Amino acid sequence: MGPASIEAYSERKFQTPMYYLLANLSLKYIFCPSVTVPKMLKNLLTEDHSISFVGCALQPYFLVTLTGTEVFLLALMAYDQYVAICFPLRYSLIMTKVRCVQLLFGTWSSGFLNSFIHTMPTFILLFCKSNRVNQYYYDIPPVVTLSCSSTYMAEMLILMVGDIFGVVAFLTTFISYTYIVSPILKIQSVEGKCKAFFTCASHLLVVFLFYGTAIFTYICLSSSQHSPDRDRLVSMLYGVITPMLNPIIYRLRNTEVKEALRIIVSY
Numbered sequence: 001m002g003p004a005s006i007e008a009y010s011e012r013k014f015q016t017p018m019y020y021l022l023a024n025l026s027l028k029y030i031f032c033p034s035v036t037v038p039k040m041l042k043n044l045l046t047e048d049h050s051i052s053f054v055g056c057a058l059q060p061y062f063l064v065t066l067t068g069t070e071v072f073l074l075a076l077m078a079y080d081q082y083v084a085i086c087f088p089l090r091y092s093l094i095m096t097k098v099r100c101v102q103l104l105f106g107t108w109s110s111g112f113l114n115s116f117i118h119t120m121p122t123f124i125l126l127f128c129k130s131n132r133v134n135q136y137y138y139d140i141p142p143v144v145t146l147s148c149s150s151t152y153m154a155e156m157l158i159l160m161v162g163d164i165f166g167v168v169a170f171l172t173t174f175i176s177y178t179y180i181v182s183p184i185l186k187i188q189s190v191e192g193k194c195k196a197f198f199t200c201a202s203h204l205l206v207v208f209l210f211y212g213t214a215i216f217t218y219i220c221l222s223s224s225q226h227s228p229d230r231d232r233l234v235s236m237l238y239g240v241i242t243p244m245l246n247p248i249i250y251r252l253r254n255t256e257v258k259e260a261l262r263i264i265v266s267y
Helices: 003-009 019-047 054-085 088-094 097-123 140-144 150-187 190-218 230-253 255-266
Strands: none
Touching: 003 088, 019 054, 019 097, 054 140, 054 150, 088 150, 088 255, 097 140, 097 150, 097 255, 150 190
16 A cells, blocks of 8 residues: 555445545555654664654654544545445445545545644743653653653543544444445355454454554553553554554455555556
């Protein structure tokens, strides 16, 4: 799901809402490592580990933007599959190109708004302690720990907004798949059930991978019993490895995209 995948999605037969969503997810998987990996490699390969205050603010801003956008994209893709499976005859009337563009615009706008609300209260705090961030890249939780002023209001605002956006997106995904599974279970043939479940398998796997790493990173590791080395390992899993695995999951699932990619590569 990189540039070649986006080029594949530009073909006429991929001009459907599902592939519009996958193309946006491809962009997210391109941008996410681009935010963290270059600076991380510079830190690992050189002795210059410094970063400007603006750079320190921009990296978590774009990282949270892309993470939030992925949450909304996964929810939107779940809704798209719900409409396709539960209302197949009305799918083209419900998920029109105009509505799909509107939903995608709302998704990216929500991601930027969510990130602004997360980042703004973090970087108006006073920082007079150590300026050393014990991570491979800059994220909001480790930056907040460096503040010498009260972080209660910032943490509460971040928690409330994150909970609202996250819960709404999670419930949309969960409810959509609840309605999807119900008609699938009513299919008489085993082959039909397997085919229907296989259609949703790649998206479900990505959802579990995303929410699993997010919960482990921001909830399980929020306790006092954790080590900096484990924090860095999990940050690599969440910020670098997971975005690399997700495109492989989707690409192996979709035979049409693989065929288009094969044609593009052959040129």
